[in-house]
Amino acid sequence: MYRLSEPFDYLNDKTYANNEPEAFWDEVAKKLIKWDKMYDKVYSGDEMYPDWFKGGELNTCYNVLDRQVQNPLKRDQDALIYECPYLKKTVKLTYYQLYEKVCEFSRVLLNLNISKNDNVLIYMANTLEPLIAMLSCARIGATHCTIFDGYSVKSLIDRIETITPKLIITTNYGILNDEIITFTPNLKDAIEQSTFKPSNVITLFRNDITSESDLKKVKDIPTIPNTLSWYDEIKKFKENNQSPFYEYVPVESSHPLYIIYTSGTTGNSKAVVRSNGSHMVCLNYFNRYISENNQSTTLLTTSSVGWVSFHGFLYGMLSFGSTFVMYEGGIIKNKHIEVDLWNTIEKHKVTHALSLASAIRYLIKTDPEGTILRSKYDLSNLKEIWIGGEPIEESISEYIEQKLKIKSTRGYGQTEIGITYLYCFGHINIPYYATGLPSIFIRPSIFSDDGKELGVNEIGEIAFKLPMPPSFATTFYKNDEKFKQLFSKFPGYYNPGDLGFKDENGFYTIVSRSDDQIKISGNKVQLNTIETSILKHPSVLECCSIGINDPTCYSVPIALLVLKQQQQQQQDQSTRQIDLNKLHSEINNIITQDIASLAVLRKIVIVNQLPKTKTGKIPRPIISKFLNDSNFLLPDNISNVEIFYEIKELYTKIN
Numbered sequence: 148m149y150r151l152s153e154p155f156d157y158l159n160d161k162t163y164a165n166n167e168p169e170a171f172w173d174e175v176a177k178k179l180i181k182w183d184k185m186y187d188k189v190y191s192g193d194e195m196y197p198d199w200f201k202g203g204e205l206n207t208c209y210n211v212l213d214r215q216v217q218n219p220l221k222r223d224q225d226a227l228i229y230e231c232p233y234l235k236k237t238v239k240l241t242y243y244q245l246y247e248k249v250c251e252f253s254r255v256l257l258n259l260n261i262s263k264n265d266n267v268l269i270y271m272a273n274t275l276e277p278l279i280a281m282l283s284c285a286r287i288g289a290t291h292c293t294i295f296d297g298y299s300v301k302s303l304i305d306r307i308e309t310i311t312p313k314l315i316i317t318t319n320y321g322i323l324n325d326e327i328i329t330f331t332p333n334l335k336d337a338i339e340q341s342t343f344k345p346s347n348v349i350t351l352f353r354n355d356i357t358s359e360s361d362l363k364k365v366k367d368i369p370t371i372p373n374t375l376s377w378y379d380e381i382k383k384f385k386e387n388n389q390s391p392f393y394e395y396v397p398v399e400s401s402h403p404l405y406i407i408y409t410s411g412t413t414g415n416s417k418a419v420v421r422s423n424g425s426h427m428v429c430l431n432y433f434n435r436y437i438s439e440n441n442q443s444t445t446l447l448t449t450s451s452v453g454w455v456s457f458h459g460f461l462y463g464m465l466s467f468g469s470t471f472v473m474y475e476g477g478i479i480k481n482k483h484i485e486v487d488l489w490n491t492i493e494k495h496k497v498t499h500a501l502s503l504a505s506a507i508r509y510l511i512k513t514d515p516e517g518t519i520l521r522s523k524y525d526l527s528n529l530k531e532i533w534i535g536g537e538p539i540e541e542s543i544s545e546y547i548e549q550k551l552k553i554k555s556t557r558g559y560g561q562t563e564i565g566i567t568y569l570y571c572f573g574h575i576n577i578p579y580y581a582t583g584l585p586s587i588f589i590r591p592s593i594f595s596d597d598g599k600e601l602g603v604n605e606i607g608e609i610a611f612k613l614p615m616p617p618s619f620a621t622t623f624y625k626n627d628e629k630f631k632q633l634f635s636k637f638p639g640y641y642n643p644g645d646l647g648f649k650d651e652n653g654f655y656t657i658v659s660r661s662d663d664q665i666k667i668s669g670n671k672v673q674l675n676t677i678e679t680s681i682l683k684h685p686s687v688l689e690c691c692s693i694g695i696n697d698p699t700c701y702s703v704p705i706a707l708l709v710l711k712q713q714q715q716q717q718q719d720q721s722t723r724q725i726d727l728n729k730l731h732s733e734i735n736n737i738i739t740q741d742i743a744s745l746a747v748l749r750k751i752v753i754v755n756q757l758p759k760t761k762t763g764k765i766p767r768p769i770i771s772k773f774l775n776d777s778n779f780l781l782p783d784n785i786s787n788v789e790i791f792y793e794i795k796e797l798y799t800k801i802n
Contacts, residue, residue: 151178155436157572157584164588171588172428172617176200179431179466181210183397186424194613195634196621199425200400207404207423208286209395210431211465212249215242221468222246228495229275231475232487233322234355237494238275242468245279250391252283255380258389259347261314263288263398266406268312268345269452270294270303270334272321273475276351276377277452278461280316285404285423288396292406292418295453296321296328303337309418309625310406311343316377318351319368322476327356327364335371351377400424406624407455409562416782418624419455419562425617426565427466433566433586433618434463445528447472447492448501455562456501456535472497489524496528504539505689507532507546512688512711517550531556535567540679541579557582559657561643563633565618568611568643569655581654582647588616593649594637601648606658606673609647610640646673660767665694665702672746674767677704680741681748684734686710691757693771695749703749706734707757707770707794727753752797758790774798 149163151174164171169189176182176189186203215221222243229238240248261267267284269291271277277293284291292310294303307315315338317330331350338344348371356362404423408416446464448471450457457473464471472495476487492500514520532547535558547555558567559582568591569583577583585591590612593601601607613634619641623630636642646658659675666672677692689709694702735747760766772779773791781788 151175155574157436157575157587160436160587161585165590168588172199175432176203176424176428179435180205180424180427181214186400190614194639195631197614197617198401199422199617200428203400203424204397205400205424205427206286206288206395206397207427207462208249208282210427211462212242212246212282213395215465215468216246218468224468225470226465227275227278228470228472229475230472230491230495231322232491233325233476234357236355240275242465245282247391248279249282249286250393251381251384252279253286253392254384254389255349256283256287256289256314257392258380258384259314259375261287261289263396263402265289265313266310267291268294268306268310268315270296270298270315270317270330271351271452272296272318272323272328272330273452273473274318274321274351274353275473276318277316278473281405281452281458281461286392286395288398288402290403290405292408293452293458294408295451296323296330298333300333300336300340303333304341306408307337307341307345308343313346314349315345315347316349316351317371319353319370320356320365324476327361329365329368331371331374332369335369338371348374349377349380350374398423401621403621405458407458407562408453417563417626417629419620420622420624421565421618422621425619426462429566429616429618430459430463431466433459434467434469436572436587442468444469444499445472445495445497446470446499446501447474447495447497449474449488449503450501455565456560459565460501470495489520489526492526492529493524498528498530499533500529500531501533501535504534504543507534507543508682508689511542511546512685515550517546517552520551526551526553529553531573533558535559540682542682544579555579559583559645563620563643564615565620566616569657577654580656581650582657584654586616591649591655592640593647594640598637603651604648606646606648608636608642609645609655609657610637610642613639613641615641665704667702667704667745672704672742674704676742677706677738677746677748680738681706681708681734683737683741684730686730687734689757691765691767691770692748693767693774695771696775697749704746705750705752705798706748707752707754709754709757727751750798750801752794752801754790754794754797756787756790758794759786770794 149167152159173189182203182205184204186200188201190197190199191201192198223241225239226242226245227240267289269277269280281291294306317334319331320327320329356365401422403420404426405421407419409419446460446469448460461471531554533556534543544555547553556571559569560567566586568586568589570586571577571583591609593607594610595601595607633641644660647656649655659673664673674692678690681687681690687708688711691707692704695705697703731751738747757765758770774795781791
C-alpha cells in the first residue's frame, strides 16, 4: 500500500500518483487542505475536463493566511517583504499584519457589492497592494485577474471587454527599470473607449517619490473620473464603525480563483482560468517538495505580479508558512543585476532566489570566476538559485554551482499547467544538460510530427498523458474552442508546444519551443542550439537567433547580438565594422564545429537590447514574422516595441 513520503521521496510519490492517482490526490487534499465541506469524489468528469474534488467547498485565503495566523509560531513571522532599490524602500508585513490588511480590504470589496460571481481586474505595479487585493478577492470568493504594467490602450480594452470586471483596481504610477511608468492615463482612455464599463474603479494614489525630477513626472498624472481612493475607502468603513471582514466565504472547489493571461511569446495571449480547490491542493503539494519541507524558506522573485510564477509562489509559499520577497524595479539594467539584486538577497537572508537566465549570463561575462560577487556580498544563506522560463545552456548551471558555490535548480513550466512540469529535485543528482524530471503526475512522451512515439535521445514534441494534474487550467476564458486545440494534435495527450528529448536515465531536456526551429534546405535546426554556440564567443553577452525567409534554402538563420560593454564602446566606427566582420566569421566557425555549416549565420545585427515580452521572454516567432512580413502587426504583450523598429532598420541597412 502506497503512502505519501515523509520526508519527500520523488520515486515513492511518483509511483504512488501514477498507479493510484485518486488515492494519491485524496491523501494530499485531506492532509494539506482545510475543507469547509468535504468533497464527494476526488476525480470525475473526463480527461480533457476533469472535475477534481467535486462537491467540496473551501476558501483559498483561509488556507494560505488564516491558518498561519492561528499558529503562534507563525503569526509574527514575516510573510511578505517588499523591496524597491530605486526608491530605497523596504516594507515588511508579518502574517498577522497581512491578515489585518486583507480583512480590511475585503470589507471594502463587500461594501462595493463585490461577490463570488464577480470578476475584479487588478492593474497595478509590483507593490504589496495587488497582493492584498488578490487575497481579498479570494477571501470573499471573487475571481481576480492581475495584468502586467505598461499595457497599451488597445490591450486594456481587450481585457476589460473579455473579463467584464465589476471593479478595476489600479495605481497612479510604478517603477520599472529606473523609470516611472504611469497606469491611469491608458486605463482612463481604455475605459472611455470600451463597450463595457466597470461599476467602480479604485486607485492607489502612491506618494512615495522623493526626488524633485520624479515628483514633476507624477505631479499631473491624469486620474480616472469618479475613481475611489484605496486609502479613503478603508478610512470610510472605519469611520462608519464597521469592522474588517474576519469571516470568509467558502466556495465550490471548481469555482474560479483567478484568470491569468499567458505570456504570448508566439502571438496573442490566452486567458487561463484556474479553480480554487484543485489549485490549492496541487500548489500546496508542489511547494512542499520545492522547499524540501522547510518552513524557514525565504524566497525572492523578481517576476511581475502578472506572471503565473508570481501567483504560484504567493499562494504556495504563504500556504507553507514561508517568507516571500517581492521586488519592484526589474533587473534588466546592468546596475540592478550587479548591485541591487544581490544586495537584496544579502539584506533579507534569502534562501531561494528565482532569477532570469540573462542575469547569470551577465555575470558569466563580467565576473567569469564569480570572485567579485562572492567578495562583495554575503550569500551564505542562499541555498538555491532557480532558473526558469526558458531553456538554458549548461554553462549557466555550471557557473552557479562551480563558481558561485550555490545549488542550481532548473525548472520548466507553463501558465496553462500552473506548476513547473520539469524540475530538478534536490535529492536526485541531475546532469547540467537536462532540464529535470517530470513533476508528480506529469506523464510525458516524445512524439514525431506524424504522432509516432520516439525513443531515447530522439528530439520531438513533448506531450503529457491526460488527465493533467489538478493545477491545470479548466478552460480559456470565453474561448473554449481554443482550449480544445491543446489536445487535438496527439489524442489523449496535452501538447504544450515544446521540443525535447529523454535520455537513457529518464532525464528530460527542453530544447526549444516547437516553433523555435527553422528548416534549412530540408534540415530542421533548433534555434537555441545555434544560440548556445553563439554564446561561446567571449564578446557576446546575449543573443537571439531567428529564421529569415530564403527562396533557395527556405529559411536561413540570422542573429541579434548584445555585445559586452567594452565591445559596444568601440571608438572608431570603421574599426568596429572590421571587428564585426571578424566577429561574424568567428561565430560561424563555432557554429560549424558545434552543429554544421548549414547552420551558419547569414547576418548578424548588433543591438543594445533584445526584444522581450512583458514576461521577460524573447519572442522569436514574433521577431521573425516582423522581419519577414511587412504587414505583420506586433501584439500588445511586447514590452519594448521601439526595439523592433530599430532592428528592422538595422537589418534593412545590412541587407
